[in-house]
Amino acid sequence: MLEPLKPVSRGTRIFLGAAFFVLFFAAWGVATFGGFVDGMFLKDPWYTLRIGWSLFTEFGFIEDVGVTIWRVLGGFVLAAIVAVPLGIAMGAFKFVEAFFEPFVSFARYLPASAFIPLLILWAGVGEAQKLLVIFIGSVFQVILMVAVIVGSTRRDLIEAAYTLGADGAGIVRRVMLPGAAPQIAETLRLVLGWAWTYVIVAELVGSSSGIGHMIMDSQRLLDTGQMIFGIFCIGVIGLVSDFGFKWLNQRMYPWAF
Protein backbone atom coordinates (compact mmCIF):
# COMPACT_ATOMS: atom_id res chain seq x y z
CA MET A 1 0.00 0.00 0.00
CA LEU A 2 2.87 2.38 0.72
CA GLU A 3 5.09 1.35 -2.18
CA PRO A 4 6.44 4.63 -3.67
CA LEU A 5 4.68 5.80 -6.85
CA LYS A 6 2.57 2.67 -7.07
CA PRO A 7 -0.58 3.61 -9.04
CA VAL A 8 -4.05 3.12 -7.55
CA SER A 9 -7.09 2.08 -9.56
CA ARG A 10 -9.71 4.62 -10.60
CA GLY A 11 -12.30 3.17 -8.23
CA THR A 12 -9.94 3.28 -5.25
CA ARG A 13 -8.97 6.83 -6.11
CA ILE A 14 -12.59 8.04 -6.14
CA PHE A 15 -13.37 6.10 -2.97
CA LEU A 16 -10.39 7.54 -1.08
CA GLY A 17 -11.12 11.07 -2.29
CA ALA A 18 -14.75 10.83 -1.18
CA ALA A 19 -13.79 9.16 2.09
CA PHE A 20 -11.88 12.19 3.26
CA PHE A 21 -14.90 14.44 2.63
CA VAL A 22 -17.04 12.06 4.70
CA LEU A 23 -14.44 12.03 7.46
CA PHE A 24 -14.25 15.81 7.41
CA PHE A 25 -18.01 16.27 7.76
CA ALA A 26 -18.16 13.57 10.44
CA ALA A 27 -15.52 15.35 12.50
CA TRP A 28 -17.40 18.62 12.07
CA GLY A 29 -20.62 16.93 13.15
CA VAL A 30 -19.01 15.37 16.23
CA ALA A 31 -17.50 18.69 17.26
CA THR A 32 -20.78 20.61 16.95
CA PHE A 33 -23.55 18.07 17.72
CA GLY A 34 -21.43 16.63 20.53
CA GLY A 35 -21.37 20.06 22.15
CA PHE A 36 -17.58 20.37 22.05
CA VAL A 37 -17.77 23.72 20.27
CA ASP A 38 -20.05 26.64 21.08
CA GLY A 39 -22.64 27.26 18.32
CA MET A 40 -21.69 30.90 18.44
CA PHE A 41 -18.31 30.07 16.88
CA LEU A 42 -19.18 27.13 14.69
CA LYS A 43 -22.65 26.06 13.57
CA ASP A 44 -23.36 22.40 12.91
CA PRO A 45 -23.41 20.96 9.35
CA TRP A 46 -27.17 20.50 9.28
CA TYR A 47 -27.83 24.15 10.21
CA THR A 48 -25.25 25.31 7.68
CA LEU A 49 -26.94 23.33 4.95
CA ARG A 50 -30.42 24.66 5.82
CA ILE A 51 -29.26 28.27 6.06
CA GLY A 52 -27.49 27.78 2.75
CA TRP A 53 -30.72 26.54 1.18
CA SER A 54 -32.60 29.57 2.46
CA LEU A 55 -29.86 31.86 1.17
CA PHE A 56 -30.64 30.59 -2.31
CA THR A 57 -34.43 30.39 -1.96
CA GLU A 58 -35.14 33.52 0.09
CA PHE A 59 -32.22 35.89 -0.31
CA GLY A 60 -31.26 35.52 -3.97
CA PHE A 61 -27.76 34.28 -3.17
CA ILE A 62 -27.50 32.88 -6.72
CA GLU A 63 -27.09 36.44 -7.96
CA ASP A 64 -24.16 36.99 -5.62
CA VAL A 65 -22.59 33.78 -6.86
CA GLY A 66 -23.14 34.87 -10.46
CA VAL A 67 -21.60 38.29 -9.87
CA THR A 68 -18.55 36.77 -8.22
CA ILE A 69 -18.03 34.22 -11.02
CA TRP A 70 -18.35 37.01 -13.56
CA ARG A 71 -15.70 39.07 -11.77
CA VAL A 72 -13.28 36.17 -11.48
CA LEU A 73 -13.61 35.27 -15.14
CA GLY A 74 -13.49 38.90 -16.27
CA GLY A 75 -10.33 39.73 -14.34
CA PHE A 76 -8.76 36.42 -15.26
CA VAL A 77 -9.47 36.76 -18.99
CA LEU A 78 -8.12 40.33 -19.01
CA ALA A 79 -4.95 39.17 -17.27
CA ALA A 80 -4.54 36.26 -19.68
CA ILE A 81 -5.01 38.48 -22.75
CA VAL A 82 -2.15 40.70 -21.60
CA ALA A 83 0.07 38.15 -19.93
CA VAL A 84 0.13 35.23 -22.35
CA PRO A 85 1.36 37.12 -25.44
CA LEU A 86 3.86 39.12 -23.37
CA GLY A 87 5.10 35.97 -21.63
CA ILE A 88 5.54 34.23 -24.99
CA ALA A 89 7.49 37.20 -26.36
CA MET A 90 9.70 37.21 -23.26
CA GLY A 91 10.29 33.48 -23.40
CA ALA A 92 11.12 33.51 -27.10
CA PHE A 93 13.22 36.67 -27.33
CA LYS A 94 15.96 37.35 -24.79
CA PHE A 95 15.91 41.02 -25.76
CA VAL A 96 12.27 41.40 -24.72
CA GLU A 97 12.93 39.38 -21.60
CA ALA A 98 15.83 41.63 -20.55
CA PHE A 99 13.53 44.64 -20.91
CA PHE A 100 10.52 43.41 -18.93
CA GLU A 101 11.78 40.71 -16.59
CA PRO A 102 13.23 42.86 -13.77
CA PHE A 103 10.12 45.00 -13.52
CA VAL A 104 7.70 42.09 -13.69
CA SER A 105 9.68 40.22 -11.02
CA PHE A 106 9.39 43.29 -8.81
CA ALA A 107 5.69 43.80 -9.53
CA ARG A 108 4.96 40.15 -8.80
CA TYR A 109 5.69 40.74 -5.13
CA LEU A 110 3.28 43.66 -4.81
CA PRO A 111 0.30 42.18 -2.93
CA ALA A 112 -2.91 42.73 -4.89
CA SER A 113 -4.87 43.33 -1.70
CA ALA A 114 -2.63 46.28 -0.79
CA PHE A 115 -3.84 48.00 -3.96
CA ILE A 116 -7.48 47.92 -2.90
CA PRO A 117 -7.50 51.31 -1.11
CA LEU A 118 -5.71 52.89 -4.08
CA LEU A 119 -7.96 51.20 -6.59
CA ILE A 120 -11.06 52.39 -4.74
CA LEU A 121 -9.65 55.89 -5.01
CA TRP A 122 -8.91 55.48 -8.71
CA ALA A 123 -11.75 53.31 -9.91
CA GLY A 124 -14.42 53.64 -7.22
CA VAL A 125 -16.16 50.66 -5.68
CA GLY A 126 -17.67 49.42 -8.94
CA GLU A 127 -16.84 46.48 -11.13
CA ALA A 128 -13.71 48.06 -12.60
CA GLN A 129 -12.05 48.02 -9.20
CA LYS A 130 -12.88 44.33 -8.62
CA LEU A 131 -11.53 43.35 -12.03
CA LEU A 132 -8.39 45.37 -11.46
CA VAL A 133 -7.63 43.63 -8.16
CA ILE A 134 -7.80 40.25 -9.87
CA PHE A 135 -5.89 41.57 -12.86
CA ILE A 136 -3.03 42.90 -10.72
CA GLY A 137 -2.99 39.74 -8.65
CA SER A 138 -2.71 37.41 -11.66
CA VAL A 139 -1.07 39.20 -14.56
CA PHE A 140 2.54 39.33 -13.35
CA GLN A 141 2.49 35.72 -12.20
CA VAL A 142 1.19 34.53 -15.54
CA ILE A 143 3.73 36.59 -17.49
CA LEU A 144 6.65 35.08 -15.61
CA MET A 145 5.39 31.51 -15.69
CA VAL A 146 4.59 31.64 -19.41
CA ALA A 147 8.01 33.17 -20.11
CA VAL A 148 9.74 30.34 -18.26
CA ILE A 149 7.67 27.69 -20.04
CA VAL A 150 8.32 29.09 -23.51
CA GLY A 151 11.98 29.74 -22.69
CA SER A 152 12.50 26.12 -21.70
CA THR A 153 11.41 24.74 -25.08
CA ARG A 154 13.59 21.71 -25.87
CA ARG A 155 16.71 22.91 -27.68
CA ASP A 156 16.93 19.75 -29.77
CA LEU A 157 13.43 20.34 -31.17
CA ILE A 158 14.40 23.88 -32.12
CA GLU A 159 17.55 22.61 -33.81
CA ALA A 160 15.59 19.93 -35.65
CA ALA A 161 13.17 22.58 -36.92
CA TYR A 162 16.07 24.73 -38.11
CA THR A 163 17.53 21.84 -40.10
CA LEU A 164 14.09 21.36 -41.65
CA GLY A 165 14.24 24.91 -42.99
CA ALA A 166 12.29 26.85 -40.34
CA ASP A 167 13.25 30.51 -39.74
CA GLY A 168 12.91 32.46 -36.49
CA ALA A 169 9.20 33.11 -36.95
CA GLY A 170 8.63 29.47 -37.84
CA ILE A 171 10.42 28.36 -34.67
CA VAL A 172 8.17 30.52 -32.49
CA ARG A 173 4.97 29.67 -34.31
CA ARG A 174 5.50 25.99 -35.08
CA VAL A 175 7.75 24.78 -32.25
CA MET A 176 7.63 27.07 -29.21
CA LEU A 177 3.89 27.80 -29.23
CA PRO A 178 2.51 24.30 -29.76
CA GLY A 179 5.12 22.83 -27.42
CA ALA A 180 4.29 25.26 -24.63
CA ALA A 181 0.50 25.34 -25.08
CA PRO A 182 -0.44 22.52 -22.67
CA GLN A 183 1.75 23.90 -19.88
CA ILE A 184 0.43 27.41 -20.47
CA ALA A 185 -3.09 26.03 -20.12
CA GLU A 186 -2.07 24.31 -16.87
CA THR A 187 -0.64 27.59 -15.61
CA LEU A 188 -3.90 29.37 -16.36
CA ARG A 189 -5.76 26.66 -14.47
CA LEU A 190 -3.54 27.26 -11.45
CA VAL A 191 -3.88 31.04 -11.60
CA LEU A 192 -7.66 30.81 -11.93
CA GLY A 193 -7.57 29.25 -8.47
CA TRP A 194 -5.66 32.21 -7.11
CA ALA A 195 -8.06 34.65 -8.77
CA TRP A 196 -10.74 33.31 -6.41
CA THR A 197 -8.71 34.49 -3.44
CA TYR A 198 -8.35 37.97 -4.86
CA VAL A 199 -12.02 38.37 -5.74
CA ILE A 200 -13.16 37.55 -2.22
CA VAL A 201 -10.65 39.99 -0.74
CA ALA A 202 -11.92 42.63 -3.15
CA GLU A 203 -15.51 41.88 -2.17
CA LEU A 204 -14.83 42.02 1.56
CA VAL A 205 -13.94 45.67 1.17
CA GLY A 206 -16.40 48.14 -0.30
CA SER A 207 -18.80 45.90 -2.12
CA SER A 208 -22.56 45.55 -2.24
CA SER A 209 -22.81 42.19 -3.94
CA GLY A 210 -20.93 38.92 -4.37
CA ILE A 211 -20.05 35.96 -2.18
CA GLY A 212 -17.49 38.01 -0.23
CA HIS A 213 -20.10 40.66 0.48
CA MET A 214 -22.50 38.02 1.80
CA ILE A 215 -19.78 36.66 4.11
CA MET A 216 -19.11 40.18 5.40
CA ASP A 217 -22.85 40.74 6.03
CA SER A 218 -23.08 37.44 7.91
CA GLN A 219 -20.32 38.55 10.22
CA ARG A 220 -22.45 41.49 11.31
CA LEU A 221 -25.25 39.01 12.10
CA LEU A 222 -22.76 36.67 13.81
CA ASP A 223 -24.07 33.88 11.58
CA THR A 224 -21.15 31.47 11.26
CA GLY A 225 -23.39 29.08 9.35
CA GLN A 226 -23.81 31.52 6.50
CA MET A 227 -20.13 32.40 6.49
CA ILE A 228 -19.10 28.77 6.29
CA PHE A 229 -21.67 28.10 3.60
CA GLY A 230 -20.27 30.99 1.55
CA ILE A 231 -16.74 29.67 1.90
CA PHE A 232 -17.94 26.21 0.91
CA CYS A 233 -19.63 27.58 -2.18
CA ILE A 234 -16.31 29.00 -3.33
CA GLY A 235 -14.67 25.63 -2.75
CA VAL A 236 -17.31 23.81 -4.78
CA ILE A 237 -17.18 26.28 -7.67
CA GLY A 238 -13.38 26.10 -7.62
CA LEU A 239 -13.45 22.32 -7.71
CA VAL A 240 -15.93 22.25 -10.61
CA SER A 241 -14.05 24.84 -12.67
CA ASP A 242 -10.79 23.01 -12.00
CA PHE A 243 -12.24 19.74 -13.27
CA GLY A 244 -13.65 21.53 -16.31
CA PHE A 245 -10.32 23.13 -17.10
CA LYS A 246 -8.47 19.84 -16.70
CA TRP A 247 -10.94 18.04 -18.92
CA LEU A 248 -10.63 20.74 -21.57
CA ASN A 249 -6.82 20.60 -21.48
CA GLN A 250 -6.80 16.85 -21.92
CA ARG A 251 -9.20 17.13 -24.82
CA MET A 252 -7.22 19.88 -26.52
CA TYR A 253 -3.75 18.41 -26.01
CA PRO A 254 -4.10 14.63 -26.14
CA TRP A 255 -0.42 14.23 -27.03
CA ALA A 256 0.69 15.77 -23.73
CA PHE A 257 -1.27 13.51 -21.36
Next chain:
Amino acid sequence: MGFLRIEQVSRTFPGVGGGRPTQALERTDLVVEDNDFITILGPSGCGKSTLLRIVAGLEAPSTGRVLLDGQAVSRPGSDRGMVFQSYTLFPWLTVRENVTFGLREKAMPLAEQARIVESYVDKVGLRGFENHYPKMLSGGMQQRTALARALANDPKILLLDEPFGALDNQTRALMQELLLGIWEADRKTVLFVTHDIDEAIFMANRVAVLSARPGRIKFELRIELPHPRHYRMKTSVEFSGYKAELTEQIRTESIIAAQMAA
Protein backbone atom coordinates in the same frame (compact mmCIF):
# COMPACT_ATOMS: atom_id res chain seq x y z
CA MET B 1 36.26 19.69 -56.64
CA GLY B 2 34.03 17.88 -54.17
CA PHE B 3 30.38 18.32 -53.35
CA LEU B 4 30.93 19.07 -49.67
CA ARG B 5 34.25 20.58 -48.64
CA ILE B 6 35.33 20.95 -45.04
CA GLU B 7 38.35 23.27 -45.11
CA GLN B 8 40.60 23.84 -42.11
CA VAL B 9 37.62 23.66 -39.75
CA SER B 10 38.35 23.78 -36.04
CA ARG B 11 36.24 24.47 -32.98
CA THR B 12 37.27 25.76 -29.58
CA PHE B 13 34.72 26.13 -26.79
CA PRO B 14 35.29 29.03 -24.39
CA GLY B 15 36.25 28.05 -20.84
CA VAL B 16 33.43 27.84 -18.32
CA GLY B 17 33.74 30.06 -15.24
CA GLY B 18 37.19 31.33 -16.10
CA GLY B 19 38.43 27.82 -16.92
CA ARG B 20 40.70 27.02 -19.87
CA PRO B 21 39.02 26.88 -23.27
CA THR B 22 38.56 23.36 -24.67
CA GLN B 23 39.52 22.55 -28.20
CA ALA B 24 37.03 20.03 -29.53
CA LEU B 25 38.27 19.96 -33.12
CA GLU B 26 41.70 20.59 -34.53
CA ARG B 27 41.97 22.11 -38.01
CA THR B 28 40.70 19.38 -40.26
CA ASP B 29 39.77 18.83 -43.91
CA LEU B 30 37.34 16.48 -45.58
CA VAL B 31 36.05 16.28 -49.14
CA VAL B 32 32.80 14.47 -49.84
CA GLU B 33 31.83 13.63 -53.42
CA ASP B 34 28.29 13.72 -54.74
CA ASN B 35 26.36 10.54 -53.85
CA ASP B 36 29.06 9.50 -51.42
CA PHE B 37 28.25 7.71 -48.17
CA ILE B 38 30.85 8.64 -45.59
CA THR B 39 30.96 7.52 -42.00
CA ILE B 40 32.92 9.48 -39.44
CA LEU B 41 34.25 7.08 -36.85
CA GLY B 42 35.82 8.12 -33.58
CA PRO B 43 36.02 7.43 -29.85
CA SER B 44 33.48 9.19 -27.65
CA GLY B 45 34.19 12.84 -26.97
CA CYS B 46 36.43 13.25 -30.02
CA GLY B 47 34.35 16.06 -31.51
CA LYS B 48 32.66 14.08 -34.29
CA SER B 49 29.24 15.43 -33.38
CA THR B 50 30.70 18.93 -33.27
CA LEU B 51 32.00 18.47 -36.83
CA LEU B 52 28.58 17.37 -38.01
CA ARG B 53 26.84 20.24 -36.23
CA ILE B 54 29.20 22.68 -37.94
CA VAL B 55 28.25 21.22 -41.33
CA ALA B 56 24.57 21.52 -40.31
CA GLY B 57 25.15 25.17 -39.42
CA LEU B 58 24.01 24.64 -35.83
CA GLU B 59 27.46 25.69 -34.64
CA ALA B 60 29.97 28.08 -36.13
CA PRO B 61 33.55 26.91 -36.71
CA SER B 62 36.31 28.80 -34.88
CA THR B 63 38.44 28.64 -38.02
CA GLY B 64 37.92 27.46 -41.57
CA ARG B 65 34.75 27.04 -43.56
CA VAL B 66 32.32 24.52 -44.96
CA LEU B 67 31.28 24.65 -48.62
CA LEU B 68 28.24 22.79 -49.89
CA ASP B 69 27.88 22.78 -53.66
CA GLY B 70 30.20 25.82 -53.75
CA GLN B 71 28.14 27.78 -51.20
CA ALA B 72 29.61 28.65 -47.81
CA VAL B 73 27.52 27.33 -44.91
CA SER B 74 26.64 29.95 -42.30
CA ARG B 75 23.35 28.80 -40.81
CA PRO B 76 21.11 25.75 -40.73
CA GLY B 77 19.02 25.18 -43.82
CA SER B 78 16.74 22.69 -45.50
CA ASP B 79 19.52 21.72 -47.94
CA ARG B 80 21.18 19.82 -45.07
CA GLY B 81 18.76 17.36 -43.48
CA MET B 82 19.68 15.98 -40.09
CA VAL B 83 18.75 13.06 -37.88
CA PHE B 84 19.83 13.33 -34.26
CA GLN B 85 20.72 10.65 -31.75
CA SER B 86 18.05 11.89 -29.35
CA TYR B 87 14.40 11.56 -30.31
CA THR B 88 13.51 14.90 -31.83
CA LEU B 89 10.06 14.30 -33.31
CA PHE B 90 7.63 17.07 -32.44
CA PRO B 91 5.46 15.41 -29.78
CA TRP B 92 2.36 17.44 -30.69
CA LEU B 93 2.42 16.27 -34.31
CA THR B 94 1.46 12.86 -35.66
CA VAL B 95 3.89 10.82 -37.73
CA ARG B 96 2.43 12.22 -40.93
CA GLU B 97 2.50 15.81 -39.66
CA ASN B 98 6.09 15.38 -38.50
CA VAL B 99 7.16 14.19 -41.94
CA THR B 100 5.31 17.14 -43.51
CA PHE B 101 7.01 19.72 -41.26
CA GLY B 102 9.71 20.82 -43.70
CA LEU B 103 7.42 20.78 -46.74
CA ARG B 104 4.96 23.09 -45.00
CA GLU B 105 7.83 25.44 -44.28
CA LYS B 106 8.49 25.54 -48.04
CA ALA B 107 4.82 26.41 -48.70
CA MET B 108 4.56 23.63 -51.27
CA PRO B 109 1.08 22.88 -52.72
CA LEU B 110 -0.83 20.56 -50.39
CA ALA B 111 -1.36 17.79 -52.95
CA GLU B 112 2.35 17.74 -53.67
CA GLN B 113 3.15 17.62 -49.93
CA ALA B 114 0.78 14.72 -49.43
CA ARG B 115 2.25 12.76 -52.35
CA ILE B 116 5.83 13.12 -51.06
CA VAL B 117 4.91 12.39 -47.44
CA GLU B 118 2.95 9.26 -48.32
CA SER B 119 5.82 7.89 -50.40
CA TYR B 120 8.28 8.33 -47.51
CA VAL B 121 5.85 6.87 -44.99
CA ASP B 122 5.90 3.77 -47.20
CA LYS B 123 9.67 3.80 -47.72
CA VAL B 124 10.42 3.72 -43.99
CA GLY B 125 7.64 1.20 -43.34
CA LEU B 126 5.33 3.32 -41.20
CA ARG B 127 2.13 2.66 -43.11
CA GLY B 128 -0.63 2.19 -40.55
CA PHE B 129 1.10 4.46 -38.03
CA GLU B 130 0.64 7.78 -39.85
CA ASN B 131 -1.79 9.12 -37.27
CA HIS B 132 0.14 8.02 -34.19
CA TYR B 133 1.76 10.51 -31.88
CA PRO B 134 5.51 10.00 -31.22
CA LYS B 135 4.96 8.87 -27.61
CA MET B 136 3.02 5.87 -28.96
CA LEU B 137 5.98 4.71 -31.08
CA SER B 138 9.01 2.59 -30.23
CA GLY B 139 12.48 4.13 -30.47
CA GLY B 140 13.14 2.49 -33.84
CA MET B 141 9.88 3.78 -35.29
CA GLN B 142 10.61 7.27 -34.00
CA GLN B 143 13.99 7.27 -35.73
CA ARG B 144 12.41 5.95 -38.95
CA THR B 145 9.97 8.86 -38.79
CA ALA B 146 12.86 11.26 -38.18
CA LEU B 147 14.63 9.79 -41.21
CA ALA B 148 11.51 10.18 -43.35
CA ARG B 149 11.10 13.75 -42.08
CA ALA B 150 14.65 14.62 -43.13
CA LEU B 151 14.39 12.84 -46.50
CA ALA B 152 11.01 14.31 -47.44
CA ASN B 153 12.70 17.72 -47.58
CA ASP B 154 14.93 16.38 -50.38
CA PRO B 155 18.15 17.79 -48.87
CA LYS B 156 21.40 17.93 -50.85
CA ILE B 157 23.11 16.05 -48.06
CA LEU B 158 21.86 13.95 -45.18
CA LEU B 159 23.64 14.39 -41.82
CA LEU B 160 23.20 11.57 -39.35
CA ASP B 161 24.48 11.95 -35.80
CA GLU B 162 24.55 8.43 -34.33
CA PRO B 163 20.90 8.06 -35.30
CA PHE B 164 20.71 4.44 -34.17
CA GLY B 165 22.87 4.90 -31.07
CA ALA B 166 19.97 4.62 -28.62
CA LEU B 167 18.43 1.53 -30.24
CA ASP B 168 18.90 -2.11 -29.29
CA ASN B 169 21.15 -4.25 -31.49
CA GLN B 170 18.47 -6.01 -33.52
CA THR B 171 16.56 -2.81 -34.27
CA ARG B 172 19.82 -1.08 -35.10
CA ALA B 173 20.75 -3.77 -37.65
CA LEU B 174 17.33 -3.47 -39.32
CA MET B 175 17.62 0.33 -39.41
CA GLN B 176 21.05 0.05 -41.04
CA GLU B 177 19.62 -2.10 -43.82
CA LEU B 178 16.66 0.23 -44.23
CA LEU B 179 18.89 3.28 -44.59
CA LEU B 180 21.26 1.44 -46.91
CA GLY B 181 18.32 0.34 -49.05
CA ILE B 182 17.09 3.92 -49.34
CA TRP B 183 20.60 5.11 -50.18
CA GLU B 184 21.07 2.41 -52.83
CA ALA B 185 17.79 3.51 -54.43
CA ASP B 186 18.18 7.31 -54.16
CA ARG B 187 21.97 7.77 -53.96
CA LYS B 188 21.85 10.70 -51.59
CA THR B 189 25.05 12.18 -50.24
CA VAL B 190 25.34 11.06 -46.62
CA LEU B 191 27.60 12.01 -43.72
CA PHE B 192 27.09 9.54 -40.90
CA VAL B 193 28.69 9.86 -37.46
CA THR B 194 29.13 6.73 -35.35
CA HIS B 195 31.38 5.12 -32.77
CA ASP B 196 30.41 1.61 -33.91
CA ILE B 197 33.08 0.09 -36.20
CA ASP B 198 30.76 -2.51 -37.78
CA GLU B 199 28.20 0.15 -38.54
CA ALA B 200 30.87 2.42 -40.01
CA ILE B 201 32.10 -0.28 -42.42
CA PHE B 202 28.71 -1.73 -43.35
CA MET B 203 27.17 1.60 -44.29
CA ALA B 204 30.00 3.49 -45.91
CA ASN B 205 31.90 3.90 -49.14
CA ARG B 206 34.56 5.60 -47.11
CA VAL B 207 35.31 5.69 -43.38
CA ALA B 208 36.99 8.76 -41.93
CA VAL B 209 38.61 8.09 -38.55
CA LEU B 210 38.77 10.98 -36.11
CA SER B 211 41.60 11.20 -33.59
CA ALA B 212 41.03 11.65 -29.86
CA ARG B 213 40.23 15.17 -28.64
CA PRO B 214 41.01 17.55 -30.12
CA GLY B 215 39.55 15.66 -33.06
CA ARG B 216 41.15 15.65 -36.50
CA ILE B 217 40.59 13.29 -39.41
CA LYS B 218 43.73 11.21 -39.23
CA PHE B 219 42.90 8.26 -41.44
CA GLU B 220 40.58 7.43 -44.30
CA LEU B 221 39.65 4.00 -45.53
CA ARG B 222 37.80 3.24 -48.74
CA ILE B 223 35.31 0.38 -48.34
CA GLU B 224 35.11 -1.67 -51.54
CA LEU B 225 32.23 -3.93 -50.54
CA PRO B 226 29.79 -4.22 -53.45
CA HIS B 227 26.22 -2.90 -53.43
CA PRO B 228 23.51 -3.93 -52.70
CA ARG B 229 24.92 -4.94 -49.36
CA HIS B 230 23.54 -7.73 -47.30
CA TYR B 231 23.86 -8.27 -43.57
CA ARG B 232 25.80 -11.51 -44.20
CA MET B 233 28.65 -9.38 -45.47
CA LYS B 234 29.33 -8.46 -41.86
CA THR B 235 30.92 -11.89 -41.42
CA SER B 236 32.87 -11.91 -44.72
CA VAL B 237 36.67 -12.03 -44.93
CA GLU B 238 36.90 -8.56 -46.52
CA PHE B 239 34.72 -7.09 -43.79
CA SER B 240 36.95 -8.64 -41.12
CA GLY B 241 39.99 -7.16 -42.83
CA TYR B 242 38.50 -3.65 -42.71
CA LYS B 243 37.45 -4.21 -39.16
CA ALA B 244 40.92 -5.30 -38.05
CA GLU B 245 42.46 -2.21 -39.60
CA LEU B 246 39.92 0.21 -38.11
CA THR B 247 39.97 -1.48 -34.71
CA GLU B 248 43.71 -0.87 -34.56
CA GLN B 249 43.25 2.80 -35.51
CA ILE B 250 40.44 3.40 -33.05
CA ARG B 251 42.18 1.54 -30.23
CA THR B 252 45.15 3.86 -30.34
CA GLU B 253 42.85 6.86 -30.14
CA SER B 254 40.71 5.38 -27.39
CA ILE B 255 43.79 4.76 -25.27
CA ILE B 256 44.85 8.38 -25.73
CA ALA B 257 41.32 9.53 -24.86
CA ALA B 258 41.26 7.37 -21.73
CA GLN B 259 44.64 8.69 -20.61
CA MET B 260 43.45 12.27 -21.10
CA ALA B 261 40.37 11.60 -19.04
CA ALA B 262 42.38 10.07 -16.19
